[in-house]
Amino acid sequence: MKTAIQNGKIIMNTDTISVLENHSIVIENDIILDILPNTEVLKLYPDSTIIDATNRAIFSGFANCHTHLSLTLARGIFENESYANTPPFPGPPRRSLPKISTEEQQIMVLLGAIEAIKSGTTVTMEVAQGIMNYANELQKTGLRLVLAEQMSDRVSGSIGEPGKFESDQQKLEDGIERIIDLYTKWNGYDQSRVTVALAAHAPDMNSPKSLQELRVLQEKLDIVSTIHLNQLWGEVQNIKDNFGTTPTEYLEQNNFLTSKLVAAHCRCMTKKEEQILGKFKSSVSFNSSIAARRGLSPNIKDLEEYGCSIAMGSDNMDENMIEVMRTGLFMERVRIMDGRNPNPNEVYKWATQNGYQSLGINDAGFIAKGNKADLIIVNTFKPHMTPQTDIVSNWVHMGQIQDVESVMVDGKWIMKNHKILNLDEEYIIKEANQIAKKAWNN
Ligand SMILES: [Zn+2]
Incomplete structure (x- = not known):
């Protein structure tokens, strides 16, 4: 059984990004079998099911390299309750996340997954403690998943909160065990549509011993690692007070930096730290929307420039990678006061190909023969997407969630003509609203 997507503009990304017209993408099973002129399709693949993509563009789906799907529960609250960026840390208190049941948590996770799919995400790295509670429900969405089980062994105090660091051996052992359990159950599931990664919470949440043990485990399992790094100024203060160094140097000292690390945030950083991270060729998840907030x-x-690969992530309360991509371009242009750089092609690559690579997936994230069929169809017959002088620029600067019409992962549609195929969208939205209302009122 083959599918041929015809008549759309195909966004190719080999050495440079280019647009291919009058061509078709032929998909067989989970793979892009061929990309060839429209006129050749029925000659070579007469049994293909034709999908007409006139007035559409076919992009790679987004790779969200850092998110916490169940934190959709905090939408409308945590966006506006940031920790202080100047002493005293952590600053004014924020409301604590209410406890909800496992079933309720599953609904909040699926709410995030629906938003992710609707905004064109095809792979997401979910970072959380206790992913086993909802991994099965989440994988049913059809999304490609990297499940990063997170652990911390800090006895008390939260991220970004100064205070004496004490390690809890039991928490350390439990965390390692959770990672191994998740790996055993889910790594490689469904032709490796699901893989497992390990996450240290943050430098100020993980002891030297825990970082070292996680690195040994990473090496043994040969998986990606991740951590919240240089996220908050309170974290920087904590590491200075407890270990007399900076967060990135603390990770270097404890052997945690590698080219298979996705370092999320990297906002509160010295030049020296940036250079160290670059030296190890670690990936940075640029979580632009939350950074701006x-x-x-x-x-x-x-x-x-120092050697890091730039990927992108949404982080809390937000799964819209179109906004993440655009906000990233805007923020960086404002920061460096350059109205031309980064250019849309670079940012598109951060949000797609670089992201996939950082998650250990090298055969997806760009449309090419032989790659995994993870792609999205975008309706460009819209006033804000016209004229199409530069379709990638339009997508980065002007794209909207409603433009994403269909989403394919591993050669299977998970959204077709705006309909989410594996989930009851209306039910989940209604339920999620009730769950949040009840939880925050308590
Ligand atoms: Zn995070």
Whole structure:
């Protein structure tokens, strides 16, 4: 069984980004079998099911390299309750996240997944503690998933909160066990549509011993690692007080930096730290929307120049990668006071190909023969997407969630003509609203 997507503009990304017209993408099983002129399709693949993509563009789906799907529960609240960026830390208190049941948590996760799919995401790295509670429900969405089980062994105090660091051996052992359990159950599931990664919470949440043990485990399992790094000024203060160094140097000292690390945020950083991270060729998840909401910005151009690969993530309360991509371009242009750089092609690559690579997936994230069929169809027959002088620029600067018409992962449609196929969207939205209402009122 083959599918041929015809008549759309195909966004190719080999050495440079280019647009291919009058061609078709032929998909067989989970793979892009061929990209060839429209006129050749029925000659070579007469049994293909034809999908007409006239007035449409076919882009790679987005890679969201850092999110916490169940934190949709905090939407409308945590966006506006940021920690302080100047002492005293952590600053004015924010409301604590209410406890909800496992079933309720599953609904909040699926709410985030629906938003992710509707905005054109095809792979997401979910970072959380206790992913086992909802991994099965989440994988049913059809999304490609990297499940990063997170652990911390700090006895008390939260991220960004100064205070004496004490390690809890039991928390350490439990965390390692959770990662191994998740890996055993889910890594490689469904032709590796689901893989497992490990997450240290943050430098100020993880002891030297926990970082070292996680690195040994990473090496043994051969998986991607991640951490919230240089996220908050309170974290920087904590590491200075407890270990007399900076967060990135603390990770270097404890062997946690590698080219298979996705460092999320990287906002509160010295030049020296940026250079260290670059030296290890770690990936940076540029979580632009949350960064803007927090009033902080990473030095993306510098990190990239020092050797980091730039990927993108949404982080809390938000799964819209179109907005993440656009906000990233805007923020970086404002920060470096350059109205031309980064250009849309670079930012598109951050949000797609670089993201996939950072998650250990090298055969997806760009449309090419032989790659995994993870792609999206975008309706460009819209006033804000016209004229199509530069379709990638339009997508980055003007794209809207409603433009995403269909989403394919591993050769299977998970959204077709705006309909989410594996979930009851209306039910989940109604339920999620009730759950949040009840939880925050308590
Ligand atoms: Zn996060």
